Amino acid sequence: xxxxxxxxxxAMIINNGHSAxxxxxxxxxxxxxxxxxxFTFQQLHFHWGSRYDSGSEHVIDDKRYALEAHxxxxxxxxxxxxxxxxxxxxSHNNDGFQAIGDALPKIxxxxxxxxxxxxxxxxxxxxxxxxxxxxYEGSLTTPRATRMSSGSY
Numbered sequence: 001x002x003x004x005x006x007x008x009x010x011a012m013i014i015n016n017g018h019s020a021x022x023x024x025x026x027x028x029x030x031x032x033x034x035x036x037x038x039f040t041f042q043q044l045h046f047h048w049g050s051r052y053d054s055g056s057e058h059v060i061d062d063k064r065y066a067l068e069a070h071x072x073x074x075x076x077x078x079x080x081x082x083x084x085x086x087x088x089x090x091s092h093n094n095d096g097f098q099a100i101g102d103a104l105p106k107i108x109x110x111x112x113x114x115x116x117x118x119x120x121x122x123x124x125x126x127x128x129x130x131x132x133x134x135x136y137e138g139s140l141t142t143p144r145a146t147r148m149s150s151g152s153y
Contacts, residue, residue, distance in 0.1 A: 003030040007119035013103045017110040021045040039073035039081040056086055096124030
């Protein structure tokens with residue numbers, strides 16, 4: 001993940017009716033490489049539920065997480081690559097969410113938007129020491145499980 005440690009200095013957050021979506025507008029290219037193709041970060045959105053343990057969209061080993069963040073990227077062919085990160089409920093604040101948390105009360109209704117008032121460092125929303133990942137090809141909501149593979153960083 002290239003330039004994920006460079007804080008986003010200008011971004012907009014919108015209530016799109018099913019999530020809070022953060023779109024960077026600072027002009028910095030934050031990229032990932034997947035199977036030899038470079039994908040540029042476009043937006044970040046979240047999946048969460050009404051319970052502390054059931055918000056994630058994906059399930060791994062029969063476990064759901066409180067929150068799943070989707071880092072959405074596109075390449076020059078407009079192919080999409082999404083990096084999903086799970087978060088567990090905790091009594092400790094994750095300072096990486098501060099800019100987003102401060103903005104959420106400003107967007108209570110669908111189509112409300114607000115400019116983030118402080119920098120957002122995407123790197124602070126990633127695992128400190130990732131041990132592995134799953135990769136699959138498919139639509140944004142329905143994977144083709146036959147293509148799923150796992151690997152490590």
